[in-house]
Amino acid sequence: MEMTNANSLTRESAIQTVQDEVMLNAAYIDGKWMTIEAPATDTADADGYDSNYDLYDSNSGTIIATTRLCTKVQVEMAVNAASAAYPSWSQTTVSERASYLNAIAEKMEQQFDKLVGLSVLNNGKPIEEAKIDVSDAIACYRYYANLITEQATWSEVSTSESGIRLLKTYAPVGICALIVPWNFPMVTTAWKLAPALAAGCTVLLKPSEVTLLPELMLGNILSYIKLPKGVVNILPGAAEVGAGMTCHPLIDKISFTGSNAVGEKVMSQAAKGIKDISLELGGKSAIVVCADADIDHACDLIIGGIFTNAGQICSATSRLLVHESIAQSLFDTLKVKAESLQIGDGFDTDTQMGPLVSVQQLNQVKKYFDLATAENLICLTGGEILNRQGYFAMPTIYTNVPVTSRLWTEEVFGPVLVSQTFTDHAEAIALANDSQFALAASIVSADETAAVEMALQIQAGHIWINEQQIVLPESGWGGFKQSGIGRELGVDGLSAYQKSKHVLLSH
Numbered sequence: 457m458e459m460t461n462a463n464s465l466t467r468e469s470a471i472q473t474v475q476d477e478v479m480l481n482a483a484y485i486d487g488k489w490m491t492i493e494a495p496a497t498d499t500a501d502a503d504g505y506d507s508n509y510d511l512y513d514s515n516s517g518t519i520i521a522t523t524r525l526c527t528k529v530q531v532e533m534a535v536n537a538a539s540a541a542y543p544s545w546s547q548t549t550v551s552e553r554a555s556y557l558n559a560i561a562e563k564m565e566q567q568f569d570k571l572v573g574l575s576v577l578n579n580g581k582p583i584e585e586a587k588i589d590v591s592d593a594i595a596c597y598r599y600y601a602n603l604i605t606e607q608a609t610w611s612e613v614s615t616s617e618s619g620i621r622l623l624k625t626y627a628p629v630g631i632c633a634l635i636v637p638w639n640f641p642m643v644t645t646a647w648k649l650a651p652a653l654a655a656g657c658t659v660l661l662k663p664s665e666v667t668l669l670p671e672l673m674l675g676n677i678l679s680y681i682k683l684p685k686g687v688v689n690i691l692p693g694a695a696e697v698g699a700g701m702t703c704h705p706l707i708d709k710i711s712f713t714g715s716n717a718v719g720e721k722v723m724s725q726a727a728k729g730i731k732d733i734s735l736e737l738g739g740k741s742a743i744v745v746c747a748d749a750d751i752d753h754a755c756d757l758i759i760g761g762i763f764t765n766a767g768q769i770c771s772a773t774s775r776l777l778v779h780e781s782i783a784q785s786l787f788d789t790l791k792v793k794a795e796s797l798q799i800g801d802g803f804d805t806d807t808q809m810g811p812l813v814s815v816q817q818l819n820q821v822k823k824y825f826d827l828a829t830a831e832n833l834i835c836l837t838g839g840e841i842l843n844r845q846g847y848f849a850m851p852t853i854y855t856n857v858p859v860t861s862r863l864w865t866e867e868v869f870g871p872v873l874v875s876q877t878f879t880d881h882a883e884a885i886a887l888a889n890d891s892q893f894a895l896a897a898s899i900v901s902a903d904e905t906a907a908v909e910m911a912l913q914i915q916a917g918h919i920w921i922n923e924q925q926i927v928l929p930e931s932g933w934g935g936f937k938q939s940g941i942g943r944e945l946g947v948d949g950l951s952a953y954q955k956s957k958h959v960l961l962s963h
Contacts, residue, residue, distance in 0.1 A: 480521055484690035490533070538686055556681060572586045582808060595929050651953050740865065742914070743757065745900045766809055839854075904922075917939065
């Protein structure tokens with residue numbers, strides 16, 4: 457989708473959108489914006505909780521706006537609203553639910569430039585990446601609108617018994633708590649919210665407090681399309697709000713995307729009351745470059761797999777496995793391409809890699825740079841924080857990294873690539889699978905048959921062959937091992953918010 461007005465995508469226009477349209481100091485509950493009242497003291501409530509939160513421009517490190525965050529008070533209000541809305545919403549027709557999903561997509565299309573601008577401003581993404589994000593979110597709402605209308609209300613199950621009929625249908629799982637991360641605002645929201653609404657669930661949505669600006673626009677959209685009150689409740693909040701949602705006895709399902717450390721807490725909290733749960737967690741994905749690969753194309757895929765979104769992608773192919781026969785030639789080309797990347801302001805149309813999202817994430821990446829120095833890793837390029845305003849790290853590549861290195865085993869979540877060579881496919885597969893994570897992988901090879909055979913043996917939920925990391929609404933998304941539980945997107949994504957029901961009756 458192309459932007460409607462190139463001149464509208466500026467920092468100034470995005471800040472104007474914040475001032476004119478983004479509802480700060482408020483939560484979207486029961487179909488309306490409700491003010492989050494300031495605590496009794498200037499900065500903290502009686503428990504010492506500071507409700508004021510600064511939103512930053514990651515390009516400059518300056519504050520865009522300050523807002524108040526929700527507490528468990530708003531969680532309780534939102535649960536009550538979702539509970540009241542559930543009986544009627546769960547019984548709506550699929551055509552009604554599809555109509556609302558299409559209306560969300562249509563309104564997002566109308567506000568395309570504004571949503572892109574807010575993503576660049578608040579997240580630091582280059583304009584082209586932000587445009588892809590908004591387009592992907594729109595496509596996701598439309599996909600589930602179509603999918604739910606195609607799903608049979610009743611289907612007959614074949615049995616070996618005579619004189620009876622067995623029918624199957626689907627029911628919504630119930631009231632859902634959706635917790636989304638900061639690296640893909642609007643996108644991961646759509647991945648969860650679209651199938652939840654399609655299934656007939658009501659929702660509490662907690663967007664990341666780091667990237668609230670584009671996410672809060674959703675409340676305006678829901679009001680505009682007149683979604684029934686209480687069906688979706690948006691709670692801008694930090695860990696307290698997430699815990700309030702996951703521990704609440706009236707929540708039936710939790711869908712969480714984020715770190716493994718928090719995912720373990722969410723899983724533990726979901727155990728009380730036996731809540732349904734989906735977790736999309738960490739990754740340390742491998743990209744395998746075979747001896748017959750086109751080196752220039754392979755380098756483009758490597759660059760895209762690790763430096764898109766400044767490496768802040770759960771599926772980032774951050775471990776490079778290259779056949780020893782082409783390793784030197786590939787590294788020579790890769791170094792040139794990495795060092796030619798245009799790093800800068802996301803609003804600059806020439807920018808290819810923007811800043812990290814926050815100073816906390818910048819410090820996280822710097823920790824690994826320091827660790828690489830301590831481990832005496834060989835740095836092909838990068839390895840430093842840029843000496844400029846904002847949260848910028850250099851695109852970084854380490855070669856011949858021991859598999860025992862923490863940079864090899866741990867998720868950095870930044871523009872940091874580690875590499876190893878291999879001698880044959882069996883060794884490449886073993887190296888690719890030697891990880892606690894198993895979310896995604898890429899294979900680059902001129903032999904498609906051999907690449908598909910490798911894909912069957914690599915432990916990962918999504919594998920690309922000779923292609924950039926395109927994620928389609930139709931494809932299931934999720935991993936194995938410690939990369940999570942369950943799937944998003946595709947038919948599996950809808951099933952995550954449904955429970956099957958069977959009815960047996962006389963023939």
